[in-house]
Amino acid sequence: MDTPSQLLQLLFTGLTLGSIYALIGLALVTTFNITGILNLAQGEFVTIGALLAISLYATGLPLAAAFIIAVLLVAALGGVLERCAIQTARQASALTLIIITLGLSIFLRGLALLVWGTETYSLPAFSEGGPLFIGGAAITPQSFWIFGLTALTLAGLYAFFELTYWGKAVKAAVLNRTAARLMGINPNRLSLLAFLASGALGAAAGIFIAPVTMTTYDMGFMLGVKGFVAAVIGGLNNIGGAVLGGILLGILESFSAGLISSGLKDAFAIIILIGVLLVRPQGIIGSLKERKI
Numbered sequence: 691m692d693t694p695s696q697l698l699q700l701l702f703t704g705l706t707l708g709s710i711y712a713l714i715g716l717a718l719v720t721t722f723n724i725t726g727i728l729n730l731a732q733g734e735f736v737t738i739g740a741l742l743a744i745s746l747y748a749t750g751l752p753l754a755a756a757f758i759i760a761v762l763l764v765a766a767l768g769g770v771l772e773r774c775a776i777q778t779a780r781q782a783s784a785l786t787l788i789i790i791t792l793g794l795s796i797f798l799r800g801l802a803l804l805v806w807g808t809e810t811y812s813l814p815a816f817s818e819g820g821p822l823f824i825g826g827a828a829i830t831p832q833s834f835w836i837f838g839l840t841a842l843t844l845a846g847l848y849a850f851f852e853l854t855y856w857g858k859a860v861k862a863a864v865l866n867r868t869a870a871r872l873m874g875i876n877p878n879r880l881s882l883l884a885f886l887a888s889g890a891l892g893a894a895a896g897i898f899i900a901p902v903t904m905t906t907y908d909m910g911f912m913l914g915v916k917g918f919v920a921a922v923i924g925g926l927n928n929i930g931g932a933v934l935g936g937i938l939l940g941i942l943e944s945f946s947a948g949l950i951s952s953g954l955k956d957a958f959a960i961i962i963l964i965g966v967l968l969v970r971p972q973g974i975i976g977s978l979k980e981r982k983i
Contacts (some may be wrong), residue, residue: 695826700948701941702824706833706902708940709840713895714917715924715932716843717888722926723851724860724884726784727776730791732892733914734798737907739764739893740900741802744811753816761893768889772882780878795914802907813900832901839898840933843891847929861927912956916943919963 714732721729739760746756775790782790816835821828851857859875871877896905903909920939924931939959947955 693826696948698825699827700944702827702829702833703948704941704944705937706829706836706940707944708920708937709833709836710895710899710903710913710936711916711920711939712840712933712936713836713843713891713898714913715920715936716840716847716929717891717895718917718921719924719926719929719932720847720891721884721888722921723929725776725881727787727881728791728918728926729885729888730788730914730918731771731795731798732888732917733910733912734795734802735764735768735889735892735910736896736899736913737802737905737910738767738798738896739889740813740896740905741806741811741907742893743897744813744900744905745806747813753814757894757897760897761890764893765886765890768885768887768892769882772885776881776885777878780881795910799908799910802910806907808907811900811905813897813905815901816898830902832898836898836902839894844929844933851929912959915963916959919959919966922963922966 714736717732717735718729721727721732742763743753743756743760746759747753751759771794775794776787779787779790815830815832817831819831821830849857851861860880916939917936920936921932923935923938924933939962942962943955943958946958
């Protein structure tokens with residue numbers, strides 16, 4: 691029988707995993723809210739951001755400088771991809787644009803393989819010292835950095851989309867691009883800014899999780915899938931839902947791996963995704979919000 695400390699350890703692990711998925715889900719939801727496009731290359735932004743920071747740190751740069759440069763480079767990469775691939779096909783169907791982002795994901799994964807190979811990389815933790823023990827369970831200081839980035843990102847995005855005029859105007863631009871232009875809003879510029887932001891956020895997420903999970907060229911695929919599941923659980927237009935969806939997924943994944951079988955760890959996300967799409971395509975949290983209105 692599992693002891694309370696073992697169950698608490700699974701909970702801490704689930705919260706850390708869930709915060710990672712929430713960060714990726716937030717980037718997906720942000721891009722979708724601004725452009726109406728599901729960016730399936732988001733997981734590769736996470737991977738390339740982490741690998742760039744690791745390479746820069748290995749040259750002798752301070753960790754903070756490596757972080758800033760990597761974030762800026764991946765943000766620029768997101769902008770270049772948007773101008774070269776998304777903007778040129780802007781009149782295509784939503785399905786075509788999704789397929790384009792999937793192609794970009796494959797391209798970036800291959801590029802990462804060519805540059806960094808199949809080796810495994812890591813970054814040192816941002817804070818010195820050992821884990822913190824609570825109730826017999828351990829939680830690393832790096833987990834608190836991840837929690838902090840998730841909370842800061844959620845607060846910033848919520849304030850922008852819900853409390854500012856420009857945030858509401860941006861969301862309205864997705865629904866009616868012609869009306870947005872008449873109001874002086876340039877949807878094409880918003881699309882570029884969205885991919886710049888998603889690249890920066892993806893890179894930051896990758897760098898923050900690099901000390902916790904070993905970094906490889908292909909880790910972005912499953913991270914992207916799980917971030918997408920988190921966004922779907924919460925509803926693709928719900929910023930807070932992406933965080934709750936990510937944390938829920940992380941906790942369920944941790945407990946299923948710890949109590950049932952570790953082989954279910956990755957399959958569990960796919961099972962949840964299929965279940966949500968079959969039962970509530972609008973998202974569990976999104977549908978609950980609609981019922982209260």
